[in-house]
Amino acid sequence: MFLWHYYLALPLLITIQIYKAQGCDEFTDLGLSHAIIGTSLKIRLLLYTRDNVTCGTLMSHTNLHAHPQFNLSRPTTFIIHGYRPTGSPPMWLQNITEMVLAREDVNIIVVDWNYGAANVNYFKAVENTHKAADNLTAFIKKMQEHGSSLSSIHMIGVSLGAHISGFVGANLNGSIGRITALDPAGPQFTGTSKEDRLDPTNAQFVDVLHTDMDALGFREPLGHIDFYANGGADQPGCPRTILSGTKYFKCDHQRSVFLYLDSVNQTCTHKAFPCSSYKEFLDGKCLNCDSFGSAGCPVFGYDITKWRDVLLKLGQTKTFFTTNSVSPFCMTGYTVDVVIWNKDERWGYITVKLHGDDGKEAVATIDHKALKFKSYTETKLFAQFDKDIQLVKKVSFKFSTGNAFKPKYKLRVLRLRLTHLEGKKRPLCRYDVILEEGKEVTFRPIPCEESNF
Structure with missing residues (x-):
């Protein structure tokens, strides 16, 4: 019995010695x-x-x-x-x-x-x-x-x-x-x-x-x-x-x-x-x-x-x-086109949030500089989201001026349009919405009327 165990263990011992x-x-x-x-x-x-x-x-x-x-x-x-x-x-x-x-x-x-x-x-x-x-x-x-x-x-x-x-x-x-x-x-x-x-x-x-x-x-x-x-x-x-x-x-x-x-x-x-x-x-x-x-x-x-x-x-x-702060570092890009009908020019920053049907959210804050919004003139923004939402169910917008000492402004939006940079997703729009400064407005987007899709 001892010899049997010895012969079984010998190959294992040789393998260990070779590895060492x-x-x-x-x-x-x-x-x-x-x-x-x-x-x-x-x-x-x-x-x-x-x-x-x-x-x-x-x-x-x-x-x-x-x-x-x-x-x-x-x-x-x-x-x-x-x-x-x-x-x-x-x-x-x-x-x-x-x-x-x-x-x-x-x-x-x-x-x-x-x-x-x-x-x-x-x-x-x-x-x-x-x-x-x-x-x-x-x-x-x-x-x-x-x-x-x-x-x-x-x-x-x-x-x-x-x-x-x-x-x-x-x-x-x-x-x-x-x-x-x-x-x-x-x-x-x-x-x-x-x-x-x-x-x-x-x-x-x-x-x-x-x-x-x-x-x-x-x-x-x-x-x-x-x-x-x-x-x-x-x-x-x-x-x-x-x-x-x-x-x-x-x-x-x-x-x-x-x-x-x-x-x-x-x-x-x-x-x-x-x-x-x-x-x-x-x-x-x-x-x-x-x-x-x-x-x-x-x-x-x-x-x-x-x-x-x-x-x-x-x-x-x-x-x-651009990247996120942790891995996965990739971001998702959209263009955001804004047309307002305010009589006076407005300057400020925009935060956009995309809501998916799975409860996930993606956020893009466009604040590298104050943005100029002019009546009936399209302002094109570049929004980079921290993740990609495959199916966007709702969109949130927030307008801010960054100035706490001036009166609160409203951005009277004639049209908002979001277009995925990959071009694989249908552009999403919202018409006739008022953004009150500092308040987030959430809505369900619809396919853009002027889209080629």
């Missing part, structure tokens, strides 16, 4: 003490594939054959983090690795340069970006010698990692397939020549997201297409005062990664609109995407390559979109 022998290599975890002392550059490359989604393999920089799961016939995605002032690993690394592998069968190489990025002296970390890029360039050239195609390489760089990606691309004469830059670092890069920062010539296609351009990020366009989420600066839900501690400094900057994760995971579709400024975008003056032909407006994120050919023809393109 293999182990998993993890991103370098440093502490604040390392950052205070300062760290010298050291590059570790952690490989993940569909065969080892959650278990990293530390790669050799020279012997690629030492890693049988590294298939050079597959595309390769490099993920490059940024500055690490406390030395801790990025909290999003595992998520992005798993999500990309769920979408595509690729080699993922996490570039761990925490030794070099962990330093309270930001300028030292900046100095290390060129050295890190040279190291990666040598590795990619080794890949190329073994048959890998440069056009199948995608580099996703965050903050300083975005510029490292650019330097690698420049070293390889812009031959790599794609660079995705998530809020490229601004300090020490703003105002420099294209040789000292990310540039559209660094890859065959460069897409860039800006979320903190007034602090840690870069303000000017850097890619073939640049997305400015919420104007590229203050992100919804992020603290506005230093009393919130470290979150005040990193929330806007870090939001770039979480927006991108939503796009990889297909949680959200952020339709972006080409425009010269965020103000014009909020005014609803940039809702036309005819320049993109049948492809329509570009969608931010992982799948932007569907618009690659038209973007390469158009040249550098600035686009804007």
Whole structure:
């Protein structure tokens, strides 16, 4: 009986020993003490594939054959983090690795340069970006010698990692397939020549997201297409005062990664609109995407390559979109057309609420500036709702002037019209309604009489 149990347990024991022998290599975890002392550059490359989604393999920089799961016939995605002032690993690394592998069968190489990025002296970390890029360039050239195609390489760089990606691309004469830059670092890069920062010539296609351009990020366009989420600066839900501690400094900057994760995971579709400024975008003056032909407006994120050919023809393109404060970050756009019959002009703000048959509500507040309403003149507004209501049963409107010391006004509305930007839903209207300042009016909309539907 003892021998029988022994022979049954033996394969299990062997399996456990093999697993222990293999182990998993993890991103370098440093502490604040390392950052205070300062760290010298050291590059570790952690490989993940569909065969080892959650278990990293530390790669050799020279012997690629030492890693049988590294298939050079597959595309390769490099993920490059940024500055690490406390030395801790990025909290999003595992998520992005798993999500990309769920979408595509690729080699993922996490570039761990925490030794070099962990330093309270930001300028030292900046100095290390060129050295890190040279190291990666040598590795990619080794890949190329073994048959890998440069056009199948995608580099996703965050903050300083975005510029490292650019330097690698420049070293390889812009031959790599794609660079995705998530809020490229601004300090020490703003105002420099294209040789000292990310540039559209660094890859065959460069897409860039800006979320903190007034602090840690870069303000000017850097890619073939640049997305400015919420104007590229203050992100919804992020603290506005230093009393919130470290979150005040990193929330806007870090939001770039979480927006991108939503796009990889297909949680959200952020339709972006080409425009010269965020103000014009909020005014609803940039809702036309005819320049993109049948492809329509570009969608931010992982799948932007569907618009690659038209973007390469158009040249550098600035686009804007807005988000919610938490995931899912996507919003739903409508145009709201208002015609009043007041004798005098009215100025104020509008809040619109959509009510679904399932009890759900979506709210849009148009308050980026005071709106002008003039008798028998259509005022076109751009309303962005925090969620999409599939079947709108009721609509609420509220008019306000923002001035508590003046008499209350009434907005005598001849017609209200709501049109879904996707054009898939029938425009909804309401005729002859009075909006008293500060009071919400709820009604059932009807199909618009002048609609082509």
